[in-house]
Amino acid sequence: MRLERPAQRSLACLTCWAAALLGAGCDRSRPAGDGAVSGEYQPIVDMRLVGQHDLQARSAYQPVVHAYGERRILFVGHHAGEALNAMTGQVEVSGLSILDVTDPAAPVYLTHVPPTGTEARGTQHVQVCDGRALPNGDPGKVYAIRTNGLVSYEVLDVTEPARPAFVTTIADTGRSSRGDSDRGGRETHKFQWDCETGIAYLNGTADRWRVTRVLQAFDLSDPRQPRHLRDFGLAGWEPDASGPFPEAEISGLHQPFVAGNRMYLGYGSGANGVLQVLDREKFLNGDPAVRDRLAPRPENLRYPEIARLDLPSFWGVHTAKPIRGVEIGDYADNRDARFRDFLVVVSEAGAFRCQEARDVMLIVDITDEQRPLPISTFQVPEEPGDFCHRGGRFGPHAPHDAFHPAFDKTLVLLAYFNAGIRAVDIRNPFEPQEVARFIPETTANTTESCITIDGVERCDTAIQTNNVNIDDRGYIYALDRASTGLHIVELTGAARAIVGLP
Numbered sequence: 001m002r003l004e005r006p007a008q009r010s011l012a013c014l015t016c017w018a019a020a021l022l023g024a025g026c027d028r029s030r031p032a033g034d035g036a037v038s039g040e041y042q043p044i045v046d047m048r049l050v051g052q053h054d055l056q057a058r059s060a061y062q063p064v065v066h067a068y069g070e071r072r073i074l075f076v077g078h079h080a081g082e083a084l085n086a087m088t089g090q091v092e093v094s095g096l097s098i099l100d101v102t103d104p105a106a107p108v109y110l111t112h113v114p115p116t117g118t119e120a121r122g123t124q125h126v127q128v129c130d131g132r133a134l135p136n137g138d139p140g141k142v143y144a145i146r147t148n149g150l151v152s153y154e155v156l157d158v159t160e161p162a163r164p165a166f167v168t169t170i171a172d173t174g175r176s177s178r179g180d181s182d183r184g185g186r187e188t189h190k191f192q193w194d195c196e197t198g199i200a201y202l203n204g205t206a207d208r209w210r211v212t213r214v215l216q217a218f219d220l221s222d223p224r225q226p227r228h229l230r231d232f233g234l235a236g237w238e239p240d241a242s243g244p245f246p247e248a249e250i251s252g253l254h255q256p257f258v259a260g261n262r263m264y265l266g267y268g269s270g271a272n273g274v275l276q277v278l279d280r281e282k283f284l285n286g287d288p289a290v291r292d293r294l295a296p297r298p299e300n301l302r303y304p305e306i307a308r309l310d311l312p313s314f315w316g317v318h319t320a321k322p323i324r325g326v327e328i329g330d331y332a333d334n335r336d337a338r339f340r341d342f343l344v345v346v347s348e349a350g351a352f353r354c355q356e357a358r359d360v361m362l363i364v365d366i367t368d369e370q371r372p373l374p375i376s377t378f379q380v381p382e383e384p385g386d387f388c389h390r391g392g393r394f395g396p397h398a399p400h401d402a403f404h405p406a407f408d409k410t411l412v413l414l415a416y417f418n419a420g421i422r423a424v425d426i427r428n429p430f431e432p433q434e435v436a437r438f439i440p441e442t443t444a445n446t447t448e449s450c451i452t453i454d455g456v457e458r459c460d461t462a463i464q465t466n467n468v469n470i471d472d473r474g475y476i477y478a479l480d481r482a483s484t485g486l487h488i489v490e491l492t493g494a495a496r497a498i499v500g501l502p
Contacts, residue, residue, distance in 0.1 A: 049438065061124045350393065419437070462482065
């Protein structure tokens with residue numbers, strides 16, 4: 001049984017009822033908030049749609065923009081699925097889409113790269129490095145690492161982005177000793193490739209570990225010759241551990257974020273989260289007093305840890321992104337601690353129609369990095385947007401990953417599923433404030449989000465803004481989990497003035 005979205009009726013119908021009393025007309029052709037200004041709620045504030053693309057109606061995950069001289073090339077990782085590739089005339093398993101976004105108003109689809117082999121489905125994450133930036137890379141090349149479904153990591157030569165070429169398989173994922181997770185027995189997920197050192201901090205299943213997602217570090221300073229460095233996770237997850245499983249509900253590593261000599265690891269993306277801060281040099285080199293210093297033993301896993309923060313059962317750590325050296329304007333007359341270091345920590349919303357605890361973005365003060373402390377939260381209110389009844393997920397997924405001098409200490413861009421893109425002013429991290437938003441419109445490609453509540457199936461067609469990122473020009477790239485495609489937007493008005501873009 002399918003029901004209409006009952007709650008979009010409230011704002012839309014009340015608006016029409018009021019209009020009727022005033023003798024005015026009312027357009028009932030689309031629900032309030034789906035890209036149209038209606039009643040009190042404005043779905044577009046200080047953002048403007050610049051360009052869009054349907055991405056062959058594939059469910060999309062991660063956008064990464066890379067500069068090729070004056071060209072800007074967008075790499076889009078997709079969730080598992082399949083769709084017709086109009087360029088080949090073939091139905092292809094979803095993998096990696098590559099677009100030229102030099103003109104953001106007219107993105108050009110260059111190619112789709114399906115996963116390798118018959119078992120792999122999807123290419124959720126991709127990272128790109130210029131060969132000249134890598135310690136041992138070919139200076140004339142551009143390389144990409146991608147997840148090949150859930151079964152391996154691969155290096156591609158993307159020097160000619162319209163004609164990517166396979167270089168090598170970095171590693172196949174292993175099998176967890178605890179059996180399958182809700183995603184199966186093997187996994188890959190978000191990772192980071194540090195171009196300066198060439199170290200890739202990959203995220204997947206290491207053989208015989210007790211979870212399906214751990215940190216796997218590889219030296220890819222020469223992308224043609226990957227070298228495994230170590231596997232890493234929380235103590236108690238290692239292959240030879242015994243006894244009760246610690247943090248039983250933690251879904252393993254979600255995303256490593258490496259900056260300078262610090263590593264910020266998020267475990268449990270939407271529940272039972274753990275934030276771990278590591279010393280990168282100690283992580284890479286281990287304890288010099290230990291003979292086998294990188295072996296997966298509890299003492300080696302604890303050695304690089306600077307701090308750990310355990311979140312309540314209803315929040316997780318999808319991403320922990322550092323924002324350092326923030327000068328607090330109101331602290332100008334304070335002698336001490338006027339400059340603070342922070343982490344933007346996001347707990348991922350997971351269930352449709354608000355059938356879970358509400359997730360938030362937290363700002364964690366790490367100025368005293370051995371004692372991280374949450375100091376504020378940000379969340380989009382359910383009303384007046386009526387987001388719990390629009391369908392799909394409502395809540396945050398992730399902030400933008402890229403660093404940009406105009407944004408770093410001023411605005412955080414959040415992907416907020418059915419609430420679209422949110423720009424949050426963090427100049428006073430103790431009181432984050434929304435200053436801009438953009439909720440895309442659904443299209444014929446937007447897939448339904450269905451959930452059974454109290455024995456009744458409810459299906460809705462709702463935007464599911466999945467991830468956002470920015471390029472060096474300040475354009476914002478948003479991808480939709482419900483197959484609506486790519487939206488390229490820019491800040492306008494007061495929000496644009498905050499970051500000082502021309």
